[in-house]
Amino acid sequence: xxxxxxxxxxxxxxxxxxxxxxxxxxxxxxxxxxxxxxxxxxxxxxxxxxxxxxxxxxxxxxxxxxxxxxxxxxxxxxxxxxxxxxxxxxxxxxxxxxxxxxxxxxxxxxxxxxxxxxxxxxxxxxxxxxxxxxxxxxxxxxxxxxxxxxxxxxxxxxxxxxxxxxxxxxxxxxxxxxxxxxxxxxxxxxxxxxxxxxxxxxxxxxxxxxxxxxxxxxxxxxxxxxxxxxxxxxxxxxxxxxxxxxxxxxxxxxxxxxxxxxxxxxxxxxxxxxxxxxxxxxxxxxxxxxxxxxxxxxxxxxxxxxxx
Amino acid sequence: xxxxxxxxxxxxxxxxxxxxxxxxxxxxxxxxxxxxxxxxxxxxxxxxxxxxxxxxxxxxxxxxxxxxxxxxxxxxxxxxxxxxxxxxxxxxxxxxxxxxxxxxxxxxxxxxxxxxxxxxxxxxxxxxxxxxxxxxxxxxxxxxxxxxxxxxxxxxxxxxxxxxxxxxxxxxxxxxxxxxxxxxxxxxxxxxxxxxxxxxxxxxxxxxxxxxxxxxxxxxxxxxxxxxxxxxxxxxxxxxxxxxxxxxxxxxxxxxxxxxxxxxxxxxxxxxxxxx
Numbered sequence: 001x002x003x004x005x006x007x008x009x010x011x012x013x014x015x016x017x018x019x020x021x022x023x024x025x026x027x028x029x030x031x032x033x034x035x036x037x038x039x040x041x042x043x044x045x046x047x048x049x050x051x052x053x054x055x056x057x058x059x060x061x062x063x064x065x066x067x068x069x070x071x072x073x074x075x076x077x078x079x080x081x082x083x084x085x086x087x088x089x090x091x092x093x094x095x096x097x098x099x100x101x102x103x104x105x106x107x108x109x110x111x112x113x114x115x116x117x118x119x120x121x122x123x124x125x126x127x128x129x130x131x132x133x134x135x136x137x138x139x140x141x142x143x144x145x146x147x148x149x150x151x152x153x154x155x156x157x158x159x160x161x162x163x164x165x166x167x168x169x170x171x172x173x174x175x176x177x178x179x180x181x182x183x184x185x186x187x188x189x190x191x192x193x194x195x196x197x198x199x200x201x202x203x204x205x206x207x208x209x210x211x212x213x214x215x216x217x218x219x220x221x222x223x224x225x226x227x228x229x230x231x232x233x234x235x236x237x238x239x240x241x242x243x244x245x246x247x248x249x250x251x252x253x254x255x256x257x258x259x260x261x262x263x264x265x266x267x268x269x270x271x272x273x274x275x276x277x278x279x280x281x282x283x284x285x286x287x288x289x290x291x292x293x294x295x296x297x298x299x300x301x302x303x304x305x306x307x308x
Numbered sequence: 309x310x311x312x313x314x315x316x317x318x319x320x321x322x323x324x325x326x327x328x329x330x331x332x333x334x335x336x337x338x339x340x341x342x343x344x345x346x347x348x349x350x351x352x353x354x355x356x357x358x359x360x361x362x363x364x365x366x367x368x369x370x371x372x373x374x375x376x377x378x379x380x381x382x383x384x385x386x387x388x389x390x391x392x393x394x395x396x397x398x399x400x401x402x403x404x405x406x407x408x409x410x411x412x413x414x415x416x417x418x419x420x421x422x423x424x425x426x427x428x429x430x431x432x433x434x435x436x437x438x439x440x441x442x443x444x445x446x447x448x449x450x451x452x453x454x455x456x457x458x459x460x461x462x463x464x465x466x467x468x469x470x471x472x473x474x475x476x477x478x479x480x481x482x483x484x485x486x487x488x489x490x491x492x493x494x495x496x497x498x499x500x501x502x503x504x505x506x507x508x509x510x511x512x513x514x515x516x517x518x519x520x521x522x523x524x525x526x527x528x529x530x531x532x533x534x535x536x537x538x539x540x541x542x543x544x545x546x547x548x549x550x551x552x553x554x555x556x557x558x559x560x561x562x563x564x565x566x567x568x569x570x571x572x573x574x575x576x577x578x579x580x581x582x583x584x
Contacts, residue, residue, distance in 0.1 A: 024438075053464035053467065055430065055461040056468055059427055060431070060434035060468060062420070063434020066431070066434070069438045086427075087427065090424050091421075091431055096413065
């Protein structure tokens with residue numbers, strides 16, 4: 001069984017913090033759910049607990065960044081992206097404070113806990129803030145690359161990861177990664193599937209199945225939702241048919257950004273597979289994905305409809 | 309600088325604020341005037357910060373949480389030489405000016421951006437906590453408004469400041485008892501701020517906030533306090549220093565007529581001359 005992506009972030013931070021005493025992890029009573037207990041135990045002097053206070057979490061982290069620390073603020077994505085949104089806007093983005101915001105248990109990871117615990121609007125919430133970046137890595141291997149890249153740059157970013165371990169999209173030792181460039185998992189002439197986060201694995205599985213039926217799909221891992229890799233989007237549009245897949249509502253999500261780029265530059269048919277504009281059904285995340293067509297089966301059905 | 313000199317400096321900065329707001333046609337003058345003694349005491353006596361050390365990691369940090377009272381901060385920073393005073397006077401809030409109506413850290417001397425209330429204390433807590441982690445010598449100061457204390461996020465910061473015993477942090481509350489809609493106690497009860505802050509683990513010093521001797525002594529006492537952060541409740545007069553503005557909620561945000569402008573400057577000049 002793989003480790004969850006949140007644990008990967010912790011492991012990388014533990015490694016880097018040995019050499020870099022400016023790395024600080026901040027939690028809002030979220031060290032367990034954020035997989036940061038190991039960090040807190042290893043580097044108690046570089047760990048700050050703020051209690052269940054997400055606004056303070058982000059402002060305190062921003063204050064630390066302003067005096068030279070490299071803070072990583074960890075909280076469930078549902079609270080971090082909405083309760084702390086103004087602190088992200090003013091104290092991180094507007095004030096140019098380099099805070100790594102880690103939204104854990106993102107999307108519908110919390111399943112049956114309901115809409116309070118779902119971050120189905122976090123891309124729209126945070127990507128719309130000038131100066132903020134948004135990343136949704138697809139698996140543990142890419143999460144490691146992304147974490148290392150973010151710990152060496154100078155700008156605030158929001159990273160959403162899910163709660164549970166996910167199967168690998170990439171292979172150990174073969175993880176193509178370029179910062180702010182989407183990764184092409186395969187290239188095909190019939191259509192393109194652009195996915196982010198946990199949806200990438202389903203997109204890859206769907207393309208494998210479609211290939212067996214003679215339908216060749218390009219698959220793009222758009223982990224960099226903002227800044228969106230426009231070049232990759234335009235390459236996808238050359239197939240004439242694009243499907244976007246994301247664990248997010250349609251308005252303001254990755255698919256809407258892709259659609260804007262395509263509509264402006266190279267119009268073609270685009271279908272956005274998303275969560276609905278309403279509270280989702282009760283279930284675990286896999287059940288929710290399946291119900292709304294956000295899995296390989298749903299992508300295959302959509303692709304065949306699009307090819308007709 | 310002696311407290312008499314600080315008082316005289318406060319008269320000069322008040323006159324600069326009147327000039328700035330008259331020329332630009334906008335500004336939150338009431339709060340500028342009430343917070344004046346605290347900012348003058350900090351910038352001209354207590355804080356280790358000047359244009360020459362503005363990038364020194366060990367400089368003291370200041371966060372104006374009540375960002376709408378930025379005019380006083382701008383006039384002090386200009387007077388200290390962080391930027392050209394005439395540029396401030398001639399462009400404040402004008403088309404494409406870098407001097408906007410709230411603090412912005414593109415301006416030399418300003419640490420973080422503010423304007424939305426309830427952010428500054430937690431940001432200051434982060435600065436102070438980082439200072440403690442590094443055993444750094446700098447101190448952190450923040451000024452909040454009393455109306456601002458209705459923001460719940462203030463109390464998240466108060467909680468963390470007390471919890472981490474940040475004795476390198478001093479917060480001020482500009483308790484002028486007026487906000488844009490009228491009396492703070494009518495809008496939302498604030499009393500007793502002394503009891504509220506004490507309950508959060510802070511040392512509380514409550515003084516006449518426009519009395520320079522009292523402000524100076526309170527900041528000194530805060531610096532000497534160990535094991536907890538200090539809040540200085542500045543019991544102030546909104547519009548302090550210009551008689552027709554004092555204790556008038558309407559002067560929260562209001563511009564001066566030509567007659568009022570001359571009247572205000574004349575009064576401030578007389579006030580300064582009386583300080584001997």
